[in-house]
Amino acid sequence: MKPIIHELGARVRDALAAIGVDADPLLARSGDPKFGDYQSNAAMGLAKKLGRKPRDLAQAIVDAITVDDLCEPPTIAGPGFINFRLSPSFLAARLAAIPPAPEDGSDRLGLGSAENPDVVVVDLSSPNLAKEMHIGHLRSTVIGDCVARVLEFQGHTVHRENHVGDWGTQFGMLVAYLKRTEPEVVENPDTLEIGDLESFYVEAKALFDADEDFKTESRETVVALQSGDPVIRRIWKAFCDESLRHCHAIYDRLGVRLIDRGESFYNDLMDEVIIRLEKARDSGDHDYVRDSDGALCIFPGGFTTRDGDPLPLLVRKSDGGFNYATSDLATILHRVEQLKATRIIYVVGITQKQHFDMLFAAARKVGWVDQEMPLEHLAFGNVLASDGRPFKTREGGVVKLKDVLEQAVARARGVIEKDSDLSADQADNVAETVGLAAVKYFDLCHSLKSDYKFNLDHMLAMEGNTAPYMLYAYARIRSIQRKAKVDHVQLTADMQITIEHPAEIELATKLLQFAEVIETVGRDLYPNVLTDYLFELAKSFSRFYDKKIGVRVIDAPEDLRLSRLRICDLTARVLKTGLRLLGIETIERM
RNA sequence: GCGCCGGUAGCUCAGGUGGAUAGAGCAUCGGAUUUCUAAUCCGAAUGUCGCAGGUUCGAGUCCUGCCCGGCGCGCCA
Secondary structure, eight states: OOOHHHHHHHHHHHHHHHTTOOOOOOEEEOSSGGGOSEEEOHHHHHHHHHTSOHHHHHHHHHHHOOOTTTBSOOEEETTTEEEEOBOHHHHHHHHHTSOOOOTTSOOOTTOOOOSSOOEEEEEOOOOBTTSOOBGGGHHHHHHHHHHHHHHHHTTOEEEEEEOOBOSSTHHHHHHHHHHHHOGGGGTOGGGOOOSOHHHHHHHHHHHHHHOHHHHHHHHHHHHHHHTTOHHHHHHHHHHHHHHHHHHHHHHHHHTOOOEEOOGGGGHHHHHHHHHHHHHHHHHSSOTTEEEETTEEEEOOSSOBOTTSOBOOEEEEOTTSOBOHHHHHHHHHHIIIIISOOSEEEEEEEGGGHHHHHHHHHHHHHTTSSOSSSOEEEEEEOOEEOTTSSBOOOTTSOOOBHHHHHHHHHHHHHHHHTTOOSSOHHHHHHHHHHHHHHHHHHHHHTSOSSSOEEOOHHHHTOSSSSSHHHHHHHHHHHHHHHHHHTOOTTGGGTTOOOOOOSHHHHHHHHHHHTHHHHHHHHHHHOOHHHHHHHHHHHHHHHHHHTOTTTSOOOTTSOHHHHHHHHHHHHHHHHHHHHHHHHTTOOOOSOO
16 A cells, blocks of 8 residues: 555656656645645646646646546646545545554554665664763664664664764773772672762762872773773673663663664774775775874865865874774674665764764765665754753753653653542553653654753643643543444454545544655654654544534444544554654553 | 854744745633543634845745854864
8 A cells, every 4th residue: 555645646647648748746745725635736847848838737637637536636726736635435445445453563554565675774872881871862762763663664674773882991991990999890790780870980080080090000901901801801891781781771661672782892893994994095096095194094075174174084093093983984884794784874963963974975985885875864953951051960960861761750640640540550650651752752753953952841741742642642542442342453344434524534634644654754764754743643533533523433323433433443553553653652541 | 264053923843855825832812612531622813934135937945145053173982
């Protein structure tokens, strides 16, 4: 079942072909319902090219088109828009054709899988293991998980790569500090527990700054670590494991699954990066790879320094050490050559834009990545405090992600408190779901590139484009189904759907847009397109079910009752599926 | 200095490939309703889309210049 917009587009293309024109049908969703559901904007542009009047050309297209199985007779409006309004019988047939939801929760709503599936790498979250995850890691984790879910849903193979920072210079300091404070780690590395990584880091840093001996020790430890000293490596490993346990407590809570592949994993590949680049440098016909001030560099071109000189990507520092360009190039080698990736998406803050522009340009320049292969930096803005300033604790420290989630869940508990139907356990469960959903949804409903202001009142409001509203809309439909005492699984078998009331038409049309929304999100990777759609769907349902302008459901005549209950069920399924793709779990009652 | 991102209603924010009278939520005002969960629905009001030019049938969207805010610009990641 392909998106309706493409079906209509194909019909317009055929009509154009019939009158001897090969052109893009320029199909779009109508901005205003009074113009119908879809419109073709092709006539205006083509008319000029063909030396004809736009409206005449539009008329010729309409005369040549066959769409009576999909919509009402198309109309021509304004300068030459061709408007299409889907017919109720088509809407009904299309909805009726959606197969029942499978038991295992993998509902696809009748959507097909990608014809040419990609192998997609999504680089997400990627915290530094030295410290605890903080508010700055929220967006990458949540956005990355969302696009990974959408791409998986479309049938692509997705690798979620958690490129954690576990190999930087600060690990010398941390391991040296660990050796002092937790000497038994050397004997029993598995038993290491650090309750508060953040303060552990602060303590280590304080000692590093105050104690010359410790500073020296730290530096020696880095060298020992990176040259493979088994004792140091063991302590380092214990520290990383412990740190990852902190991270995964959060990932588990958020329902995010990913593969940890830290910088250390790429250690050997970084050597390989250097070997290949030195070879290119020495070959004589890759002048963009060369040494500069003692550092091995790639000059991708198009980037300049403050003084206007060509800006290189530094791949090996003049002291022989590696930096993040080295490990990022190593990830590209691994992803392209080992994982066989056909699309790579880096979900990283927008402050890194120039770095990724240079990295991608360099990787293409040296031929490690084909020109056509998509390398995408999915860049996002900062999370700010509600006053628009940087999000800090009262003391000016970083805000731990764990604390933010805890606070949201606590506030959610307050929101649902008045409902006495739920047991204490159920209430806890609902609060957990609602609180986490609120944080995720609020993040995902903003456009990526701009900063947004973190506001618990907003994200936990029952009104407006929020998680609680969406979850309530879903729970409400489930409540209707319970009250109607109809098995909504059995309901789907061989049963006709009737679409005639304006509220039914509106809701049915909205339901069938799900396919094209998913397609858009999979291509452009804008989660807020999905949240906006789900919000509109929920509003359409409210009108559908409204006493004044909607239809009766439970007490409607039997045939309409079953049809409408099925529409309710389809709405619930689209909401559940859409929210699932956002990484949000639904609840049956709240 | 160069580059990138943002500037849209009182507030928070949306506005695929240029499309019709620029939207939503909140807040404000007015109306419906003894509820198939009112956590609702209908209506009203509110805009120099940062400014100025340009491109064209048509510009919030594309181009040029400028203003404001944020970020980045050689060995930290």
